[in-house]
Amino acid sequence: MRILSVVGARPQFVKLAPIAHAIAGRAEHIVVHTGQHYDELMSDAFFRDLQIPDPDLNLAIGSGSHGAQTGAMLAHLEPAFERFRPDWVLVYGDTNSTLAAAIAAVKMHVPVAHLEAGLRSFNRRMPEEHNRVLTDHAADLLLAPTAVAMEHLAHEGLAERSVLVGDVMTDVLLRVRRAVEGDAVALPGHPEAGSYYVSTLHRPDNTDDPARLAAIINYLALLDKPVFLLAHPRLVKLAAEHGIALDAGAVVPVSPLAYPQLVRAVVGSAGVVTDSGGLQKEAFLLRVPCTTLRPETEWVETVELGWNVLVDADLASLPAVVARSAPAATDSQPYGDGHAAERVIDELLSRPAR
């Protein structure tokens, strides 16, 4: 069987790693990179650090408005699918690369499986929410990470196409956590365990409105420990355009970290402040308190179990919320047991090729 993965943005490379390892020796694997992310630290570093084979094809689409970017991917994926003739196209998560690949495949009658299906924020301002909903309804096989995601799919009439496999990010995180144990923290001054926070910020709702971005930075600046802000290129660009200094008060802006260094930095931190989906869940899996700068989250289990607190309109509460003490310990595993990728490949192999 030939499985073709389409990836393009940073979190997709993380999800690709356990899939690439689980496919090895069981099926042929073709990797197509749309080029949505292209900076060394946003792309190549992940392939290297997570031992993912180089993409078979890079479409080099780059940045653009949603329509221009998604449309260019769609146009270039068609000939790629013609060339490789996959039995399954596997799409990951909720980026514009995910949606483009799902549409291209379904139009060509190539079976398409959606990994991380069924997540919902119910916030239609988020580009990721459009991408998820449209991809789930286009795909032939929905590989859900959680029981809650399965419920969402059932509500939308998609139960028959859905399978609970667990979360592949858990697979890779557990492996990398073991590998980085004992490493120094790759942040300026190699800070002591528990003496700092880790933060990321890249959602359009937080970065695009100068008043909102300035307010977030102002409150981060007031935190009781240094906040290493791993600055996504989008944040750096918009802060510069709006004349907002990122190095205010407690905030120490640094470049994005490679994945193993990110995991190590989070393990040693006193807390995480983020608007990333993946990082909320990684913080939970590493049992580090997380504060999420959004009105809602797709990873509701992190909130229900007390490890994640949402802060949106009431930014003034941020310093107190971030400094809260850790919640009661839990051994709950809502994101699976670290073997989701094997289940994904079992599911694909159990469905006959065309």
Ligand code: UD1
């Ligand atoms: C994208 C995904 C988002 C995901 C995030 C992870 C969509 C709609 N959004 O958001 O779901 O959480 O990736 O990082 O698909 N840029 C660079 N270098 C790069 C990549 C981007 O400088 O390698 C800059 C460009 O100015 C670009 C901007 O970042 O315009 C935004 O990039 P884009 O891929 O459109 O979205 P992200 O914000 O990265």
